[in-house]
Amino acid sequence: MGDKFAVGVDLGGTKILGSVVNLNTGRMVSTSKKKTRVVNEGLDLVKRISLVVADAIDESGMDPSKLAGIGIGAAGMVDREKGILLAAANLGANDVVLAEPLKAQFGLPVKVGNDVEVATLGELNFGAGRECNNFVCIFVGTGIGSGIVHEGRILRGGSGTAGEVGHIIVDNDGLVCGCGGYGCLETYASRTAVAKSIVYDLGRGMDSVLRDKIDPQKGILRSKAISQAVECGDRVALRAIHKAARYMGLGLATVINFYNPKRIIIGGGLVEAVPLFLELAEEEARRRCLRIPAKKTEIVQAELGDFAGTIGAALLVR
Ligand SMILES: [Zn+2]
Incomplete structure (x- = not known):
């Protein structure tokens, strides 16, 4: 039997990425990309996705009828049965029917999942979760999301919200959350929290190489800029990373104590760009959690990086 292929679409807040993916090897045969929203262009979300899918298929040179289907991982809450994007704050979209129109256009089955769920599927099959049937994937970005793999399958919980690691409470009187x-x-x-902490320190007059790299209104700061600042010993950046990593360690300790995973896989731009973040978080986690799992739980970095979303989305079809 030959290899099977499917289209994977990573529907994010800023861009839509599409790839034809080999489902047997996890390799991407083609890639295509569009911005999620373009002001005044008048194309709706489904149309933009369909263009990305068509491009990815075109570029792969494959006959569409040979594909197993289209999988979409969306940054938001989804109805998996009906293929609907229910709510996505970052996409500014609610109740968008994704599966039906794309199925009609391409004549292929369409599956819709959540972005964190598909990234976890990606790591499970082709990344840091291979040969491990009991792990938690945690992704640090604008928020913190996670996927739980229990006995080789994604654990969804009683009403489908399992794994909301980002909302583990670490401070009784703490900051207001989204x-x-x-x-x-x-x-x-999260990366947002790190940026906020940096904006705060700059606001109270601390000196930093990041002063002209951050938008103080929006508090947007790229992981790469943080990484460069940390490497040159910038005090403001280091303070922010130390603080965030310490809290991350508390979150990890809770996950370890509660679920006792064999492995915790951590990904996201900040984790990749600033190795110190994971080092400090791991140190704190092992210091704060119960003695036996503190020794046994493996803590590793995710392997698929930016491609976890598209590769994982394609796997929804399998
Ligand atoms: Zn919260």
């Missing part, structure tokens, strides 16, 4: 609660892990340990 979820409406306060003191949640992601308000202390």
Whole structure:
């Protein structure tokens, strides 16, 4: 039997990435990319996705009828049965029917999943989760998301929300979180939290190489800029990383104590760009969690990087 192929689409807040992926090897045969939103262009989200899919298929040179289907990993809440994107704050979209129109256009089965779930599937099959049937994947970005793999399958929980590591409460009287609660892990340990901490220190007059690299209104700072600042010993950047990593360690300790995974896989731009973040978080986690799992739990970096989303999305079809 020959290899099977599917289209994987990573539908993110800023860009839509599409690839034809070999489902047997996890290798991408082609790639295509578009911005998620372009002001005044008048193309809706489904149309933009369909252009990315068509481009990816074109570039692969494959006959569309030979493909197993289209998988979409969306940054938001989804209805997997109906293939609907229910709510996605970063996409500014609600109740978008994705599966049906794409199925009609391409004549292929279409599966829709959440971005963290598909990235976890990617790591499970072709990344740092290979040959491990019991692990937690944690992705640090604008927020903190995670996927739990239990006995080789994704654990969804009683109502489908399992793995909300970003909302583990680490401070009783803490900062307000996007979820409406306060003191949640992601308000202390996400890339957004690191940027906020840097903006705060700059605002109170601390000197930093990051002063002209950050947009103080939006607090947007690229992982690469943080990494360069850390490498040159910038005090503001180091303070922010130390603080965020310490909280991340508390979150990891909770995950370890509660679920006792064999392995924790951590990914996201900040984790890749700033190795110190994971080092410090791991140190704190092992110091704070129970003695036996502290010795046994493996903590490793995710392997698929930016491609976890497209490779994992394609796997939804399998
Ligand atoms: Zn929260």
